[in-house]
Amino acid sequence: MYQIDDYDLKILTLLQSNGRLTNAELSELTGLSSSQCSRRRIALEQAQLILGYHARLAPDAVGQEMIGLIEVKLINHTPNCVATFHTMLENVDAIIDAFKTTGDADYLLKVAVANLQSLSELISQILAQNSSVAHLKTSVVLNRLKENGIMIPALPTTAGKN
The missing domain is CATH 1.10.10.10 (Winged helix-like DNA-binding domain superfamily/Winged helix DNA-binding domain)
Structure with missing residues (x-):
């Protein structure tokens, strides 16, 4: 080590x-x-303490301006059920981060899509159709404040301007 x-x-x-x-x-x-x-x-x-070097792209640079956070509860935790879900995670590019969690949900997914319609399609046509998924709870990100440990500069506000 x-x-x-x-x-x-x-x-x-x-x-x-x-x-x-x-x-x-x-x-x-x-x-x-x-x-x-x-x-x-x-x-x-x-030593695999540095896992890679990446460019942080603005979501609009790649047409993924909408960020969603999706809590997923599996039907059960059998090896087959978990493997089916993990295979789906691997194959869906819109899922940019996936975390196995404690609490009510089994997983928390961070997804990036173009718009609300794309998010709806991801949820209804891919996630909800996965045979391992029992329940989904989705939140839409309104503002990105901090990502990858770095604060995102605030946009100037127009408050008080006529």
């Missing part, structure tokens, strides 16, 4: 905020040499 020290934690935190940082930039921010940062980054990747 990889032992994370303070420098590794600093590198992970910096990369989480900006995955495009070069080893030279990491070096400047951590106080380590560029080669040390490179070795540590590679070790963190090999």
Whole structure:
């Protein structure tokens, strides 16, 4: 098991905020040499503590402006029922995050679709038709305030303007 020290934690935190940082930039921010940062980054990747590097896209850039949160309760938890549900999760691109949870729901899904009609179709034609699903509860996201640990800049308001 990889032992994370303070420098590794600093590198992970910096990369989480900006995955495009070069080893030279990491070096400047951590106080380590560029080669040390490179070795540590590679070790963190090999230990699977860094799972990948991704671009955070604006939802409207990919035509997925509507975000929904869907609580799912399964009919039962037999291996076949769970496998059927997991297979569906794997094959539906609109489901961008899926979490197994405690409480009333078994899973919480974050979905991204183009509009309310697309959300309705996802729910009625895919999720509700899955033989493992007993109950769905959907919430529509009105505003995205913070994602991936990063606050989303507030849009200027027009309140008080004539």
